[in-house]
Each structure stands twice: as structure tokens, then as C-alpha cells.
Amino acid sequence: MSEKPVDKTKIRSAKKMRDLMTTYYLDALSAGQNNKQVAWITSGGPVEPLVAMDIIPVYPENHGAMIGSAKMGEDLCAKAEDMGYSSDLCSYARTDIACAVVKGGPIGGLPKPDMLICCNNICGTVLKWYEVQARFYNVPLFILDTPVCHTGYAPEIAEYVRTQVDEYIVFLENMTKRKLDHDKMTQVGKLSFEAQHLWQKVLNTTAHKPSPMSAFDAFFFLALIVTLRGTPAVVDFYKELIAEMEQRITEGISVVPNEKYRLLWDNLPVWYRLKWLSASFSAHNACLVADTYTSAWCGAIKYIDENNFLDSLAQAYTRIYLNIGVDQMAEEMLDMIRFYDVDGLVMHSNRSCKPYSFGQMDIMNIVRKQTGIPVLMIEADMVDPRSFSQSQVETRIDAFMEIIKQREK
Amino acid sequence: MIYAGIDIGSITAKAALIKDDHLLDTIVLPTGYHHLNAGIRVFDTLLQQTGLDRRDISAVVSTGYGRASIDFADKAMTEILCHGAGAHFLHPGIRGIIDVGGQDSKAVLLDDQGRVENFAMNDKCAAGTGRFLEVMARALEVELDQMGEVGRQADNPSKISSICTVFAESEVISMIARQEKRENIIAGIHDAAAARVAILAAKIRIRGPVMMTGGVAKNSGMAAALEKRLKMSLIIGSLSQETGAIGAAVLASDL
DSSP: OOOOOOOTTSOTHHHHHHHHHHHHHHHHHTTGGGTOOEEEEOTTSOOHHHHHTTOEEEOHHHHHHHHHHTTOHHHHHHHHHHTTOOTTSOHHHHHHHHHHHHOOTTTTSOOOOSEEEEETTSOSHHHHHHHHHHHHHTOOEEEEOOOOBSSOOOHHHHHHHHHHHHHHHHHHHHHHTSOOOHHHHHHHHHHHHHHHHHHHHHHHGGGSSSOSSOHHHHHHHHHHHHHHTTSHHHHHHHHHHHHHHHHHHHHTOOSSTTOOEEEEEESSOOGGGHHHHHHHHHTTTEEEEEETTGGGGTTTGGGOOTTSHHHHHHHHHHSSGGGBOHHHHHHHHHHHHHHHTOSEEEEEEESSOHHHHTTHHHHHHHHHHHHOOOEEEEEEOSSOGGGOOHHHHHHHHHHHHHHHHHHHO | OEEEEEEEOSSEEEEEEEETTEEEEEEEEEOOSOHHHHHHHHHHHHHHHHTOOGGGEEEEEEESTTGGGOTTSSEEOOHHHHHHHHHHHHOTTOOEEEEEOSSOEEEEEEOTTSOEEEEEEOOSOOTTSHHHHHHHHHHTTOOGGGHHHHHTTOSSOOOOOOOSHHHHHHHHHHHHHTTOOHHHHHHHHHHHHHHHHHHHHHHTTOOSSEEEESGGGGOHHHHHHHHHHHTSOEEOOTTGGGHHHHHHHHHHTTO
């Protein structure tokens, strides 16, 4: 009998990544038994001080993505609505609030937090969401308020946020009854900086034609930079992943067979439809080579001073993609369109994520005017499948690809 | 050479034949439950009435919601592209299309070659579609094809504020209970639906001349409400409903 042929298009590092995430969640779930504290933190929150103080960070948003991918979003969203929350509320918030009560989802709910860290650089919903959870678990909540930088980073903003970073450290010292070890903080900062650099390098590999991986892979490999940045594991893993991507490039292995069209994705993924969306685009020989979402975890690297991490943290966390003006967002998108040399832009108008979806019409018009590439708008939701209509999206994707193909003629 | 286009919509199935850049004939039949059967029926009936045989047809393109079910088609293409090609075939100067069909409505921007530049579709809500009008016609006991005529006799159009079809229906029912005039309610319905469609046109910054296609183009009240909203006149041909099928046949000749 002959051996089963190895599928060369599969990314081998995926298994290791899954193992790392499993270990991380097992550690987090058993934190109480190991006398470790758990902090829930927003996806855009400054996690490095937590890592430096040996507190396990847990991300309700990453958990929300897991719930979406596991197609468990509908029941949990409905449960939250039963509890009285509006169906217009973000589906990450809805599933998290419901999960805390019913202990549902793919891992039976998150470990109970000892404290909550909420940074509003990603949205305003997190404020009320974390207040709800602070009441439910009866634990202290720290809020880091980062004003929106519509045009630039004013000195008033710098001072305002920098002061809060000091308060954040004091909060953590009070919670742990330990002083922050500044040497360790520096070390964690350097690791975080390096991890963000490496993550950017991972994403940059898709500029190669054909692309060795797609945005759908980036959505998956993203979990590590979100949850474990500041630890050596992330640095080691992304080095391996880059090596694998470079090898794929050398061997000419593409993620979409016969890649002919290259696309850019905007907004969060539609977690419960990743496979279907990937197949729908692949059927047109189109690869989503890049996205604005996963690059948000390395987009502010230019503001980080690795030798003075705590001081630069304020600016780096305030000037992230979702906390800047629409003009600047469009600029960043235009840069990506050029760098990845894409033929079209796919925008997910995400019912859940208002700050991400709000400026899309304007950005769409700017992109069309500046580049002339076709832009597709898909209405959906990242976790709640009730906001997704397959036949509608199918027709839109087909028509969008027809337009791109027609342009070649 | 003869080419065929088959458009399987949510309510009606359409077919068209073109020969040497001339339109031979078209047909419209109800779709029913089975998309493939509807395709076979509409295609064979059209061949029968033109005295042709399947062997006479060089290529077939299918379109509409049931496009993927038509297994005998050479290619399936979206109704967006087909309406563009159809409108360009019928009226080469057309630069914008407003297509209101049974379950969706869309606005399409064309370049001077009839190629699609941009489009916008309604989200998964039925407001502003043929289905919306159908629900309202039933609630008001008016034949669907009479709605345009009745609505145009309104003296004081009612105001429908609900966006959702289901809520709008209950709003209409409460108007019936208040004994508002049927003509006025219908005019209000047309205006509410037109408002939804006008948003799509604005999204793509539609430019004239604009053709209205799809089954709802036959509703003169809806067309008038749209013209008022868009502040431009719409070109509505006698083949508005068949435009997608005609475009499919045109694209079949390009295969």
C-alpha cells in the first residue's frame, strides 16, 4: 500500500500554534490552583505590564472569535438577548456576557477574572461591557482611556494617557501586592516589540506572488500576537512561521491554487464562515492576501521605543488603527493596496463593530477615487450568523469577481 | 448564431433569444419551487413558440438567484452583469440601472461600454423589493399589477415610517383600521419602497441616463415615486422584466 500523499499546501505550523493556544488556555483555566491571578483585558489593551507581573491575561474577544469559529455564536447571542441585551449590541459582548452566566462555548467559559483591564482604543462598547462583567464577578476594573486621534497626537493626549499608564502600574501593584520589576518590564517590552516586528514580517510574506498564505491564515495565526505578546513563545513561533513561509515561496507553494487575483480584506473576519468565504474566493482564483485587521497588532510599532517601553506604550496604544481618523485609515489602506498589489478591496460591514464599520463608505470612495480598483461591501456580523445571508453574499462576490475579470479584457 | 439567456428570479423565470445582435423573442413564467424545472420549462416553451430546437442554440448563460441550478447552461453569471449587458443592448447610452426584483433591489453603474463599474444591493431585508409590494398588495386586497394605477390616484399619500416589511405591514393594517384611503396608503407604500432603493442609487452616485429594470419597473406608481426621489426621469422599456435574460443571451454570444 502506498503512503498517503502529504498535502503540501497545508501550513505545517498550524499544529504547533494550536498546541500553544491549548497550553495557554489550560494554564489560564488552572490559574487558581497555581496561585496565579487572571486579568481579563480588551484586545487592544496594554498587556505587557500584566506579563511582567506574572498575571495571566485572558481575552474575551479572542474567546468570542473562538465561539464564532465553533459556530456557537447564535445560541449565546440569543441567550444574551433573553437576558435583556439588545440584538444591536456587539456579538463579542453578547456572547461573553451570556457565557459568563451559562459557562457555554467551546471551552466551557473563561476562567474567573481577578481583575478587568479595559482600554477603549478599540471601541466604546468595552466600557459598559467590562462594567457589566465587573459587577457580575465583583472584581476591580481598571479603565485606560485613550482619546481618538483624529488628526494627530496632541501633547495633552500624550500627558493624559501617560499619567494613566502610571496609574495602571499602581493598580496592578495593589492587586498583586508586589512591586513592578522594571528590569522584567524592559525585557517583556523588548519581547513584545520583537514579536510585533516578526508578525509584520509574517504578513509581509504575502506580498509575494503567488501568496504563500492568505488573510484567512492570518486570522488564525493572529491569536498568538494578541494573547501572548511579551512572552518568548511568540517570538520563537513566528520565527518558525516566517521560515516556513519563506520555504513555501522558494518552492512556489501558493495557498490558492492558480492565484490570479489578489484582494484586500477590511474589518473583522466572519468567523463562522471562514471556510465558505475562502472557498468562494478561491473558486475565482482569488486570494485574500492581506487585511486591515490582523495588521492592527503591529501597525503602531513605529511609535514603540523598545528601550523605553512604558513611556512609548501610551502613544503606541493610543494611535492604533481603530483610534485614528478616517483619512489616516484610508491612507494606511492605500499603502496596503500598493504594497500587496491587490486587484480589489472586500469590506465587511460588520453589524457588531461600529467603529470599524463607521467610516467604510468614505474609505471606499477614497480608495475608488485614488486607485480605481473595485470595492465590494458585504453585510454580515463577526459572530452572529443571523446577520449573514449566504445567497446575497454569494451574488455579491460573484458579481465583484466578474467586474475584476471584466477589467482585464 | 442564436444565443439564449435564462434568468431564474425568486418569483418569475425569464428567457430570451438573440440572433445576430437582434432580439428574437422573450418569455416570462412563474418560477415555482424547482429552479431547474423552471429553467427547462421557460427555455423549452420559448423554443417552442419560436419554432426552434435546442440544437439551434450556440450557447446558454443562466443568471438570477437560481443561476447555479441550470445545469444545461454553458455558464452562470450574476444578474448584476446581465442587467448591465441587457440594458446596454436595449439602449446603448444607459449609464445607470435600478433593478427592483422579487427579493432584492440593486443599483448598477455602467461605463460607456456597458461594463459594470460599481453596484450596490439591498442587505438581507426585503424592504424596497417586489416581495415588499406583494405583501402590501395582499394586505390591501389589490392585484399586484393594479397597484401602480391605484396608487397614482392618491390625493394625500400616507406616511409609512417602518423600514421592516413586517412592521410596515402592521403599520398598513392599522391605517386600514383607521379607514385611510387605499389609494393614499398605496402611494405611501411606493414612496417608502422608493426611499430604500434611492439609498442604493446614492451609494454608487448614480448618473443618467438611468434605466429601471426588473419586475417592479412595471409598477408605474413605484417608478413615479423613484423618479421623484432621484430627481431624474427613468427609462422604462416594455422589456424591463426580461432585461436580465436578454443580457444573459448577450453575454452568451461573448463566450
